[in-house]
Amino acid sequence: MIQPDTWVEIEQTILNAGERAPQVPEDTAKTPLWLKAKGWLLAPGSLGAQVEIVSATGRILRGRLVAVNPSYQHGFGRPVPELLPVGRELRALLEENNGQ
């Protein structure tokens, strides 16, 4: 059981597949529109259960608990072999025929 006041992430389904706006492309129309939001858990809850949270602005949001103390997963990726030599190449071009 996850304790109240824990920083968590919830997910809400906003529109089911089939209820999407008429202008969305076919591939998108086949998927639901969902939303993720973070906040502090209001009452004890467990992963996957419907819970309530208080958001950063103080709103109460309801949704399925999907993560506890959610972390940022984005980073700098892997080194890109196609970009690694660019600096050296450009500096060499800059130094070519210098002084002319």
Add this chain to the structure above:
Amino acid sequence: MDNSYQAVMSRKVEIMKQAVGFDYGRFEQSRLAFDYEAMMAATGFGLAEVRSVQGQTGVGQTPMLELRNITCLARKLAPPGYGARILLKDEASNPSGSFKARRAAISVYQAKQMGYQGVVAATSGNYGAAVASQAAMRGLKCIVVQEVFDSQGVGQPEILEKGRACEAYGAEVLQLSVGPELFYVFLRMLEETGYFNASLYTPYGIAGIESLGAEIAEQTLSIARRLPDVVVVTHAGGGNITGTARGLRKSGAVDTQIVAASVDLSGLHMASDQDFNRKSFTTGHTGFGVPFATWPDRSDVPRNAARPLRYMDRYVTVTQGEVFYATEMLAQLEGLERGPAGNTSLAAAFVLAQSLPKEQVIVVQETEYTGAGKHPAAQLTCARDQGIEIRRGDPRDSLAGRSIIIPEHPRLMGVRDCHLNDLRASYIRNALKSVEVAELSRADVDFLLADSRADLDLLTTIATQNGVRIAASEE
């Protein structure tokens, strides 16, 4: 209250009216025409007021840097006597790391003046962090609604970082899967909270960018003893080019050529779940640049204050690979590590400089902050994981969503012109479609000519093709 999609969308006009606190109706001249300059003037924000408000929160007065090594490289590739001096406006020095702080500064100030308790913005870009940062400074609450994930839950690294930045400034961030119904969630937030709609496209937001144009004119004069010959602006929703050009003109730079530059993402559908993560730029691209030029009033306010066709003298596109290459060039030759999307205008300026005489000055109008996610390595890693081919070669061979080609040599960088008359024709067709009239009044004609900068022949041709007459002249 009925909060179904249809019910909320049908309350759109009312919700917007409450949330913007600006009466657009009084500028309407006909079903088609409105008085744009009167609308801009009605904000009460002239250049002096904009600068004063921005000064209160440390926005603006960013450095203008001369790119000596990149200029030198451009001259090596250019014919003798050619290769304009390249200056760069380092907008990453703003409090939230991009020029968007200028827009947010005025919107949030206005929200506070009008007594709103908070602000809401629908944006997946740098504007979210800008609004969140300004709201923190002014003591207002802030909600940012973002389009982040495809249906598999894979997020664009660039947008994940922008969401993190918003949260760092204390904002509540609502992160959605792909789809235009983000607007529905945005409307619900405005209705539920009663907060201000800090839209990118209000006259306040656009007035906030005018200071950028003014600073470019002043700093170029101070560094180069002349006004800029060309200013290159990364173009997406149209606000950047509109506000910058207005500020340049107000500062006497009336002959400066304004060039819009976007990353070419043609062929990718912006609302498609499958295409969402096949694009490696989430802003500054043609997926916004073309639709917002050809129909500005698709935005989240009744009348968009960003009217890019009024101000662009030329519109060029560059490829994703060229922008990543220019980003590497800026870091390695000039010692400035900045976010990739903002370097769209740098990639174009490097090419354009080579066709301008040495004495001339070309200004790259912005940079943006870089960091985890908002970085060539992060964005190219995401692309590679999506199955996109990345290789060295000639960028002209690349196909958005399938391949990204990092130029083998700087001489392979180029710009492709997006013909303004095609955009103007498309704008006029969209305008005619929006009202379905049989005849255009003189006021309609004057408005369409000013808003698109088409000539009367082009307007007449398109009107005739669409079965619309033009009212006889009074003379």
